[in-house]
Structure formats: structure tokens, C-alpha cells
Amino acid sequence: MSKERIIFCDFDGTITVNDNIVAIMKHFNPAGWEAIVEQILDKTISIRQGVGEMFALLPTSRKDEIVEYAINNAVIRDGFKEFVDYCKEQNIKLLITSGGIDFFIYPLLKPFAIPSEHIYCNASTFEGNAIEILWPNHCDEHCKTDCGMCKTSIIRSYDANQYERIIIGDSITDFEGAKLVDTIFARSHLIDMCKQLDYPYHSFETFFDIMKQLEAEPVV
Numbered sequence: 001m002s003k004e005r006i007i008f009c010d011f012d013g014t015i016t017v018n019d020n021i022v023a024i025m026k027h028f029n030p031a032g033w034e035a036i037v038e039q040i041l042d043k044t045i046s047i048r049q050g051v052g053e054m055f056a057l058l059p060t061s062r063k064d065e066i067v068e069y070a071i072n073n074a075v076i077r078d079g080f081k082e083f084v085d086y087c088k089e090q091n092i093k094l095l096i097t098s099g100g101i102d103f104f105i106y107p108l109l110k111p112f113a114i115p116s117e118h119i120y121c122n123a124s125t126f127e128g129n130a131i132e133i134l135w136p137n138h139c140d141e142h143c144k145t146d147c148g149m150c151k152t153s154i155i156r157s158y159d160a161n162q163y164e165r166i167i168i169g170d171s172i173t174d175f176e177g178a179k180l181v182d183t184i185f186a187r188s189h190l191i192d193m194c195k196q197l198d199y200p201y202h203s204f205e206t207f208f209d210i211m212k213q214l215e216a217e218p219v220v
């Protein structure tokens, strides 16, 4: 019996052309955000801690501006709509596994027919003076990375004996997940990681590239 295909697809820098969190920070430019990014990249602090600290620099009084900017600034990568349709036709389970934040993820994914229970991301509240990020999808007992939104916990919940697990991603939030799956579709920093660790991967520019490769490769 062949396995069922399941795809864990990143959002920022993958479904969207750019990273929305970085775009928000660059645009509103609160003092100190760049130092926090450096600390995340050199692993002095966890992704969860860093993302939480960055958003805590933004006052909730600017909520409308921030939400509007995030939504209007994002560009969806070519072929994504067709890719969502393709997965549906082929009975491939498509999960959006994103370290991004609900206030831009849900509006940006609204035009696509993706059930909300297939979308995993961080949450947020604007009730205090500064934006507070909430973490409904935290790490399980096997993950010590303090991801915030833990992709490996979600991937592990789909048995490797039953599923052909595929990740699509671009950056640090995908590194640990990529180590678990059968197939990696990579861009940017995720390509560098694959090269360093000598992992096989497929690079992509658009979702058409991914569909082509999925068609070419029979389900394992």
C-alpha cells in the first residue's frame, strides 16, 4: 500500500515572496528590533522569545496601520492558487505550518480554499499597550528548540510509516522540520542548511516548480 502524501508548507518567504514579520519590523522600525533578529539568528535566544520581544516593541495604538500594512504589502508567490487546487485534486493533505502571526496569515489565505483547521500559526492579542504574541502550537516533549509554533511537533503527529511527509520552506523556522521529512522543497536559507548537512532537496521559485516535481516523483 502506498503512503498518503502530506505537505507541511511554510508561509513567510514561501507562500509570500517576502518575510512578513521582517517587512513589518523594517517598515515600523521600532528601536531594537534588528538586535533581536541577530540574537535569533545566532541562537542566543529562541525563535519564540525573539518574535515575542520584537512584537512587544510595537504599540497596539498602531494596530490598524500594522495590520493593514502587513496585508497590503504581502505578495503571494506564483502558482500558489493552482497548487492548492492541485493538492485537493490529488488528495494531498496540505497543512500551512507557519511561524507567522494570525492577524496577517488568515486574511492573506482567505482567497484560497484552505480549511482553517489546516492552518497552524501563532496568535496575537492587541489588548495591552504592546502587541502580545500567543503560542497555541508549542513544542511537544521531543522538541527542545522553543519554536513558538512547533513544526516538528506537527510533523511527528503524522506517522512516517503511513505518510510521505514533504516540507516546503525557506528559513530557520523550517530547519528542524526538514530534518524529519522524506522530501524537502527549499529556498534561501533552507537551501544553505541542506547543503551544509548534505540533505537532498529540490529548489523552487514558484509553486509550479513544486507541482512539476511532485508529478515526476511517484508516491513512495
Ligand SMILES: [Mg+2]
Residues within 6 Å of the ligand: 010, 011, 012, 013, 014, 169, 170, 171, 173
Ligand atoms: Mg519562512
Ligand SMILES: [Zn+2]
Residues within 6 Å of the ligand: 138, 139, 140, 143, 144, 145, 146, 147, 148, 149, 150, 151, 152, 153
Ligand atoms: Zn519545537
